[in-house]
Amino acid sequence: MENRKVNITKYNKPFIEQRADPFICRSREGTYYFTGSVPEYDRIVLRSSNTIEGLKEAKEEVLWRRHDKGPQAVHIWAPELHYVMGKWHIYYAAGEAENIWKIRPYVLVCDSEDPMKGPWRELGRMQAAEEDEFSFQAFSLDATVFEHRGEWYYVWAEKTGVGKQISNLYIAKMASPNRLATVQVLLTTPDYPWERVEYWVNEGPAVIRKDGKLFLTFSASATGACYCMGMLYIDEEREILDPNNWRKLSYPVLQTNRDKGIYGPGHNSFVKGEDGSMDLCIYHARQYEEIEGNPLYDPNRHTMIMPVKWNENGFPCFEYAAGSK
Structure with missing residues (x-):
């Protein structure tokens, strides 16, 4: 961190x-896998372990x-590993390469049961x-x-509008691992001041479920200390492609805490602990607030873990806690 005091x-x-x-997921056999964006934004990496703690040193x-030219040449961002349709x-x-902000979603598929070894091949956009x-x-x-x-179902962020564009979250049903079956449905747009700091952003969706409800967390605002996490929820019995069935909390559920030295927490995923009883929130954050240059290229967004607590109303609570247990 170049002599920076934290x-x-x-x-x-x-x-x-x-x-x-x-992003951490667990296979049906119990193996944990970890991936995430690397600071160079040039490759996709993966670790595996029989325990979450083991991912640290795996x-x-x-x-x-990345490709040397054309599409998929820069800004390789936010990989997630999922076992979809077999x-x-x-x-x-x-x-x-010729237009670094022409960001689009892509898919890789593994032609074996071992994602660590592959082979992996491109399915394209x-x-x-x-x-x-x-x-x-x-x-x-x-x-x-x-x-x-x-x-x-596939949930993603996409910008819309002219001038100061807005990043919304959309959902659609999937026909195959790399094709949608239905027209996009708008889930959430930045409504509140905490979603509109520097940029108007909803992005980084993650899903967790408990006791008949689906909860969808997302990240908001620019990628510095203002970055934070919001949440939507829906009853599982309701039609999830009907946006009127979703409810959005009017406040962030996770945000910068200067006393604890955590800045810009967000872009999370969820996974169960080894015994299956504890839900864990995997997120990134920095240890300092002041950033030189564009926050997007500051390398020190670190992966952190906290246990998810559930309140008396059956809603997840995100409180900072050390370690994964």
Whole structure:
């Protein structure tokens, strides 16, 4: 961190250093996998371990590298590993060499049951449904997928508008691992001041479920200390492609805490602990507030972990806590 003075507390010790947009999942056999954005934004990496703690020191394999030119040449962002429709897939975003902000979502597929060894091959850009004239036409990133009642759903961030563009979250049903079956549905747009600091942003969706409810967290505002996490929720019995069935909290559920030395927390994922009883929130944050230059290129967004607590109303609570247990 180049002689930068930071306030080290028991709350802000990194789980894995310099890995932003962290994602951990667990296979049906019990293996944990970790991936995230690397500071160079030039490759997709993966670790595996039989325990979450073991991911800290696990060997990191490079599964895929950026192209030298054309699409998928820069800004390789926010990879997520999911077992979809019988195969491992990685969902990620990338820009073009000739237009670095032409960010679009892409998909890799693994042709074996071992995602650490591959082989991995490109399925290309995520495809919209035939009747959808809007999806993936502009800056699009941060896709996640989840299964609900036998159907797969895709949630992503995409910018819209002219002038000061707005990043919204959209949802659609999936026809295949790399194609949507339905037209996009707007889930959330930046409504509140905490979602509109420097940029108007909703991005980085993640899904967790408990006791008949689906909760969808997301990140808001620019990528510095103002970055924070909001949340939507819906009853599982309701139609999830109807935006009127979702409710959005009017306040951030996770944000900068200077006393604990945590700045700009967000872009999280969820995973169960080894015994299956504890939900964990995997997120990134910095240990300092002042950033020189563009926050997007500051390398010190570290992966951190906290246990998710559930209140008497059955809602998740995100309180800073050291370690993964």
